[in-house]
Amino acid sequence: MTDTIGIILICIGIAFDFLGVLGLIRLPDVYNRLQAATKCVTFGSMGILLGVIVMQGFTSFGFKALIGIVFIVLAAPTAAHAVARAAHRSRIPLANVSVVDKYEEDKELKDETLKEEVEV
Amino acid sequence: METKTKSRIIVFVAALLVWFALTDIKNYQEVLIGIAISLLVTFLTGHFLVTTEKTQHPVKRTIHFLFYILKFVWEMIKANLEVAYLVIHPMLPIKPGIVKIKTKLNKDSAITVLSNSITLTPGTLTVDVNKDKQELYIHWINVKTQDIDEATEEIGNRFEKTLTEVFE
Known part of the structure; x- marks a missing residue:
């Protein structure tokens, strides 16, 4: 019984991982791709590890999987933030379908004030 | 009790468990080695965990935190179904952009948890944090509004109230 539930969870995880990879291929720019990559891959990996926990029970093996889940939930969004910020700072443009970029506007303002300070 | 000592005790017990x-x-x-390693970890990093005194009662904070985890898992499932729909849809109905939202939180830990939660919930990804002005820059896959207050209402508010209870 626990084996069946575990395998179902692992299958759900693999399905979401697959959707994440599909998004990585189909979506237009780095920021949209990050969205698909972080959300689906985090959830998919969580599903796989949860399946392992259900199959193994609370042994030392299952607990390692649990710690894996905690680390993924903490690290994946942080890494996505770092990649997105780095991409924006190295001037990688948003896709053409994008409607607004408040970050760029604020950054330009900041650059101008910096220039003024240097001139003074 | 001094905050640093309290923090070290918590880290030691957690590491041992x-x-x-x-x-x-x-x-x-194995027990002896465990105690030795926990002591090492405690002396190296023990003072980072608790840095300020909290006003709320710990039991109340724990209950709010569990409630927050439930809410977070629900939002996460919704996020994944939404991204799955977008990815499978043959026309790719997206309207991306970077918007700005405000936050009332001002602790580092609280802002970290808020921005991580925003990244893992429907259609949003935290690009940068401006801590001085208490603003977050959010990449939104389907921009509904460009106004800062409406975007705050739409994106940040569902977590912010619970997080205030937990971290402040």
Whole structure:
């Protein structure tokens, strides 16, 4: 019984991982791709590890999987933030379908004030 | 009790519990090594965990935190179904952009948890944080509004109230 539930969870995880990879291929720019990559891959990996926990029970093996889940939930969004910020700072443009970029506007303002300070 | 000492005690107990869960304990040697390693971890990093005194009662904070985790898992499932729909849809109905939202939180830990939650919930990804002005820059896959207050209402508010209870 626990084996069946575990395998179902692992299958759900693999399905979401697959959707994440599909998004990585189909979506237009780095920021949209990050969205698909972080959300689906985090959830998919969580599903796989949860399946392992259900199959193994609370042994030392299952607990390692649990710690894996905690680390993924903490690290994946942080890494996505770092990649997105780095991409924006190295001037990688948003896709053409994008409607607004408040970050760029604020950054330009900041650059101008910096220039003024240097001139003074 | 001094905050640093309290923080060290919490880290020591947590590290020891994790060690016990990770190892199949067969004899006393493993327990001794566990205590030694927990002490090492405590002396190196123990003072980072608790840095300020909280006003709320710990039990109340724990209940709010569990409630927050439930809410977070629900939002996460919704996020994944939404991204799955977008990815499978043949026309790719997206309207991306970077918007700005405000936050009332001002602790580092609280802002970290808020921005991580925003990243893992429907259609949003935290690009940068401006801590001085208490603003977050959010990449939104389907921009509904460009106004800062409406975007705050739409993106940040579902977590912010619970997080205020937990961290402030």
